[in-house]
Amino acid sequence: MAPLAEPPPSTTLDAPTREALAELLLAVADDEFVIGFWDSEWTGIAPMLEEDVATSSIAQDEIGHARALYELLAEVTDDDADRIAFGRGVDAYRHAALLNHARGDWAFTVARRFLYEHADAVRLEAFAHSSHEPLAGLATKMRREESYHLMHWDLWLRRLADGPGEARPRLEAGLARCLPDASSTFAPLAGEELLLKAGILTESLDALRGRWLERVTPLLSELGLPAPGTDAPDPDGRRRRSDDFAWLHGEFTMVSSSEEGALW
């Protein structure tokens, strides 16, 4: 990237607030990165050709969002976006536990995607009003792209819920696996108070979780499907890692770890 003419906005923040901002950016970037890689696992084997194109396109969007977020983070921590994305061990990732599970079958993918996409929509809406201008600008742009994802997964949820044969039982099973981790996207961050004070977050994670429930619960109820509970998320929701994720980590770091400093 060419150097910017103005000093980066994060340099005006005190060190603890900058650390809190870095924690937030890492969490969101890891979410987008990991869901993007799980989506890409469908390339070539989605239930039908049109869906193959759609899921692959969505995967590309998410990896692109992750990249932009890692770049914002790299600017805050004076690091390198590629190193952050590919240079960490399994335990250093901070994505929500909902994204720990392997791709699963198509119905599981739809269930998780529906829950995640609405969580993402809620936080992007909040970030669009963030006092950290680079985040506000990026979130405003990302929201426009994510609106297509939302329509897509809402449609699939309805389609499977009302579908014949094994569609609905499989969707119910997928949802049942997702629900215990569904609220992990809003798991607490150590620096939340500082983020609120600085206006980087305009609403608490709990308030955002409330908005998310207001979005997903009516649609799930309308379809006669169980909704996520209102209990507070597991405080370790962004620290628990799984064997499934360890496998995915091996996949997405395969090129970077086979030759240090390789460019592709």
Added chain:
Amino acid sequence: MSEAAVWAALAEVPDPEIPTISVVDLGVIRGVQVDGERLTIEMLPTFVGCPAIEVMRAQIGERLAPLADEVIVKLSFAEPWTSDRITETGREHLRMSGFAPPGLGPADELTVMPIASCPYCGSRNTTLENPFGPTLCRAIYHCADCRQPFEQFKRV
């Protein structure tokens, strides 16, 4: 060096994926700043994850290199690029390459358009096949009149 000369040079830089449209008509240039021998171009990405961004940046840098000692092409999200930024000329150039231009409508209401005008025969007797296509910015339609599949530059 005048700002107008920079804009004229930019108008010669094609989009890497749809070369009939220039980066100016695509609406990705937000601003040009001439500061002595330094040129700063502010560029808005069409899609955050568009792999053509770096190619576009490099092509802009190359085309402008003869005009200044230093050329900086910086990416910006200061405002979102929206498909409404494509100029009327740009929309015409899209049609000439077989792409339906993006639909128009309220900026904050994005919906998948069930119908697009066929760029080959102009018919509105078309159906949306897939809101996602071969690149992030394209949707796939089919024209029932000329029986031709075609792509639309997505409204975003």
